[in-house]
Amino acid sequence: MSRARPELSNHRIDIDRLMGRINELGTIGALAGGGVSRLALTDADRQGRDRVLGWMRELGLAITIDRIGNVIGMRPGSENGAAVTMGSHIDTVATGGLYDGNLGVLAGLEVIAVLNEARIETRRPVAVGFFTNEEGARFQPDMLGSGVHQGALDLADMLAVTDRDGTRLGDELRIIGYAGDTPVGAYRAHCFLELHIEQGPLLEEAGTTIGAVTGVQGISWTEYIISVVSNHAGTTPMRLRHDAGYVAAAIAVEARALAGDFAGDQVATVGVTRLQPDLVNVIANQAVLTLDLRNTDDALLTRAESRMSEFIRTTAAREGVEVQSRRLARFAPVQFAPEMIEAVEATAAALGHSVRRLPSGAGHDAQMFAPNCPTAMIFVPSQHGISHNIREHTACADIQAGADVLLHIILTQAGWRLK
Ligand code: GLV
Ligand code: MN
Ligand code: MN
Numbered sequence: 068m069s070r071a072r073p074e075l076s077n078h079r080i081d082i083d084r085l086m087g088r089i090n091e092l093g094t095i096g097a098l099a100g101g102g103v104s105r106l107a108l109t110d111a112d113r114q115g116r117d118r119v120l121g122w123m124r125e126l127g128l129a130i131t132i133d134r135i136g137n138v139i140g141m142r143p144g145s146e147n148g149a150a151v152t153m154g155s156h157i158d159t160v161a162t163g164g165l166y167d168g169n170l171g172v173l174a175g176l177e178v179i180a181v182l183n184e185a186r187i188e189t190r191r192p193v194a195v196g197f198f199t200n201e202e203g204a205r206f207q208p209d210m211l212g213s214g215v216h217q218g219a220l221d222l223a224d225m226l227a228v229t230d231r232d233g234t235r236l237g238d239e240l241r242i243i244g245y246a247g248d249t250p251v252g253a254y255r256a257h258c259f260l261e262l263h264i265e266q267g268p269l270l271e272e273a274g275t276t277i278g279a280v281t282g283v284q285g286i287s288w289t290e291y292i293i294s295v296v297s298n299h300a301g302t303t304p305m306r307l308r309h310d311a312g313y314v315a316a317a318i319a320v321e322a323r324a325l326a327g328d329f330a331g332d333q334v335a336t337v338g339v340t341r342l343q344p345d346l347v348n349v350i351a352n353q354a355v356l357t358l359d360l361r362n363t364d365d366a367l368l369t370r371a372e373s374r375m376s377e378f379i380r381t382t383a384a385r386e387g388v389e390v391q392s393r394r395l396a397r398f399a400p401v402q403f404a405p406e407m408i409e410a411v412e413a414t415a416a417a418l419g420h421s422v423r424r425l426p427s428g429a430g431h432d433a434q435m436f437a438p439n440c441p442t443a444m445i446f447v448p449s450q451h452g453i454s455h456n457i458r459e460h461t462a463c464a465d466i467q468a469g470a471d472v473l474l475h476i477i478l479t480q481a482g483w484r485l486k
Pocket of ligand 1: 201202203225429
């Protein structure tokens with residue numbers, strides 16, 4: 068089927084400037100062997116924020132920081148009104164790469180730099196933002212800042228969440244100097260666009276440069292704490308075992324079996340297991356584990372949750388252990404606006420890039436905007452499909468392609484002329 072090709076301007080992003088910023092931000096929280104660790108609201112996150120804020124100032128953006136620490140830089144339009152908004156996150160997992168999140172923020176700044184350099188006046192304001200604790204690696208849930216920003220999560224509840232050590236998010240925000248005073252929940256974007264690496268293998272496998280993201284799969288995160296009285300590993304006969312470690316392992320095995328039985332898009336991961344006292348000759352008296360279930364179909368995700376709950380209940384009863392559970396995150400699947408998906412496809416094709424539709428396996432700030440404004444994501448390939456890993460890599464040419472698609476959609480959405 069042929070589709071109308073959008074008129075393209077001659078403007079293009081400057082890949083050297085964009086890569087320069089990606090690499091410079093990658094020096095903050097740098098890990099030996101490559102990659103970065105900038106867990107949300109740590110000192111490294113503060114330094115990363117300071118650097119991006121500095122770039123926003125250099126680009127002449129009007130900066131606001133809201134009460135959950137989201138930062139928005141705004142370039143005025145010739146008319147007032149809701150901004151055409153770009154953004155993502157600069158926090159990382161503890162084993163992060165240089166691109167996850169950072170690309171969407173820094174490509175947004177690159178778009179602003181092109182507008183400034185070419186003396187382009189847009190009709191609508193154009194904004195770029197980064198949102199607090201997208202990763203959910205330190206504080207749960209993930210997409211926490213954008214969730215509060217878009218009214219899906221409660222500010223007071225989110226300020227009160229604690230990390231593994233019991234540290235409150237609100238306290239950390241104050242300590243790093245990013246507890247802003249802009250109210251949350253009032254920002255309405257004209258539309259939202261997020262450029263992101265795919266973080267999976269599909270684009271690379273298909274030899275495709277641009278992904279037009281159709282939506283984000285549902286996400287369910289639960290923490291389980293399994294408790295029992297510990298005993299001696301050598302003297303306790305198997306018939307008398309009450310083993311928290313065994314139950315944790317059984318849950319991980321069942322999660323894998325469930326994903327196989329559900330087939331299709333179901334994925335299941337036990338990402339955390341911590342045993343106590345964690346000694347070779349002591350039967351564990353406590354296991355803390357997390358279960359991450361995702362599916363593009365909410366009914367199937369709910370069935371997966373029920374099957375795991377039932378399995379955990381019966382296994383714990385049989386083993387004679389206590390189980391407490393705590394929901395860390397639950398987001399329904401999200402569909403992006405059809406006209407925005409089409410805009411990504413048409414713009415990529417007009418720029419001469421191969422493009423295909425795909426859903427996102429990872430959570431993203433864009434999913435929080437999607438219920439409130441037309442939203443799209445542009446994916447670029449991840450080498451070997453690797454992400455949340457210091458080896459995360461995307462080819463320069465693909466970054467350039469993705470950022471050019473972003474630039475041209477922004478120009479179309481914002482309306483523009485030369486000053
Ligand atoms: C967040 O980035 C997630 O998908 O886990
Ligand atoms: Mn991300
Ligand atoms: Mn991530």
